[in-house]
Amino acid sequence: MHIETKAIHIGRSVDRTTGAVSIPLHTSTTFHRGADGAFPSGFEYSRDANPTRNAFEAAMASLEEGSTALAFSSGMAAITAVFEGHATAGRIVVPDDMYFGIRSLIEETDIGRRFEFVAVDMRDLDRLRAAVTDAPTGLVWIETPSNPLIRVVDIRAVCQIAHEAGALAIVDSTWATPVLQRPLALGADAVMHSATKYIGGHSDLMAGVVVVPEGSQLERPLRMIQRHKGSVAAPFDCWLALRGLQTLPLRMRAHCEGAQKVAEALAAHPDVEEVLFPGLPDDPGHALAQRQMNGYGAMLSFVIRGGAEGAMGVASRLKLVTRATSLGGTHTLIEHRASVEGPRTMAPAGLLRLSVGLEHPQDIIDDLTQALNGLG
Ligand SMILES: Cc1ncc(COP(=O)(O)O)c(C=O)c1O
Structure with missing residues (x-):
């Protein structure tokens, strides 16, 4: 299926109870339990899973050609979840030109104290190789094109260097969207978007999303962070994002x-x-x-x-x-x-x-x- 078709259909179908073609917005925080104690709809409580959020996650997983997507309350919540969920402490290598909010996250919250952050120009692969090999490195964060210098970084080459050093490589693909760039196909371990931007597309929602491939070691920690730390994307934001995706x-x-x-x-x-x-x-x-x-x-x-x-x-x-x-x-x-x-x-x-x-x-x-x- 082509991306134009996926963007309209994946995660959505005609509503069985009403025949509605446009996906309903499910704002209920809680779901009916059967007499036997089970949840016949599969939903229990919206922080764990919500039908509108599930639909957005399914759509994003498909567009990025990944297996699972996890939607957070903002791009920064998604980034924080990735830093916290990547399992190894130690070094995180980031680009020297990157979204300024990440620099603020590092400098002004506990994230900066829990990991050692090293910033390099990732167009210089020798400097990157040195940064990932001279100390145990858990994660390489890629942003391409970058903000605000609009640099293009070689995703395939950076992923290879990260993997040789035993690190995960994750791409902030917010500026490219799944329409212009597919980081998972180039070897990335996850792709992250601020859905606040092009995915929503109308400057009226705030959400973040991470997509991982089949068998990802990140999937469970990210799901647990989303569920238990609670920075979930709101149903209305997911509904708006689904609407935005159709014309992405x-x-x-x-x-x-x-x-x-x-x-x-x-x-x-x-x-x-x-x-x-x-x-x-x-x-x-x-x-x-x-x-x-x-x-x-x-x-x-x-x-x-x-x-x-x-x-x-x-x-x-x-x-x-x-x-x-x-x-x-x-x-x-x-x-x-x-x-x-x-x-x-x-x-x-x-x-x-x-x-x-x-x-x-x-x-x-x-x-x-x-x-x-x-x-x-
Ligand atoms: C490339 C990039 N990544 C992440 C973010 C953070 O996203 P949010 O504002 O949804 O938290 C932004 C916001 O401008 C961004 O431009």
């Missing part, structure tokens, strides 16, 4: 087409020093993205002449493009990452990160151009 393949195609046009227009503007986007032929990640992905995604960063002041000025003059954090929704969003991330940021001062939405690409380009032309 279509949306990703349109997102990618729009981003390519916007990136090319920005690259041609004299006040833009650099555009970071693997869809551009001279981008360092271009060839790898061509091999590894089915499209270049819709996240791009661009560096503006005039540093932070220039970038803030451009952002302030935008009329259509919305100044807001997050990504993956219908609205094009822009953010000055250095001011969000503070002094430890990898983002150059003049960098603006853009999540290209689903407006007409020419309208996005026109707005960016008028804002850039005001640089003076």
Whole structure:
């Protein structure tokens, strides 16, 4: 079955009691017990399992070509569960350019005290090999494309290096979605998404999901963390995510087409020093993205002449493009990452990160151009 069809059908069927074609939303926290003490529906209590969450998990497992998915209350809850559930203490190797929330998780919670985190540029495979071999390493965390420098990392090569060192390799594939990238097929031990982004697709839900292959050593610990620590995805969020999934393949195609046009227009503007986007032929990640992905995604960063002041000025003059954090929704969003991330940021001062939405690409380009032309 093709991904467009799976995205609509897997995990869902016509409701047997009502004939409803759209999947019902099950908000009940508790389920009827039979006179014999058993649970005839298979459901007992929603923290353990919920029909709407099960449907979302089944859909995600299928889209990622995995065996089991586990849905959490946010992407960060899913990431925390993976760090806690990977069984070995010791070193976790993370990319130096990664979603800033993980850096905050490490620096500001007990997670950073329980494991030794080492950050490397995972495009440098020799440095990665050194990082996983000079101390016992349990986990290698991959994020590709990365945030905010839009680097592309070789999933197959990194997984191989991790496995040779006895470590698990897990991919945050939020920016690529299962439409553009299949980490499990490239050797990853699990794939994680912030479903808050493209999977939901409309900036109106918060959830995270981890998909594991058949026989995964992670499945049971993750299920126990989900169930007993309780950071489960809410039924309504799962229902919205299921709705979002139905148009995910279509949306990703349109997102990618729009981003390519916007990136090319920005690259041609004299006040833009650099555009970071693997869809551009001279981008360092271009060839790898061509091999590894089915499209270049819709996240791009661009560096503006005039540093932070220039970038803030451009952002302030935008009329259509919305100044807001997050990504993956219908609205094009822009953010000055250095001011969000503070002094430890990898983002150059003049960098603006853009999540290209689903407006007409020419309208996005026109707005960016008028804002850039005001640089003076
Ligand atoms: C790549 C990536 N991973 C994880 C997360 C965290 O997800 P959430 O905000 O759903 O907790 C984000 C959020 O922006 C992200 O961009």
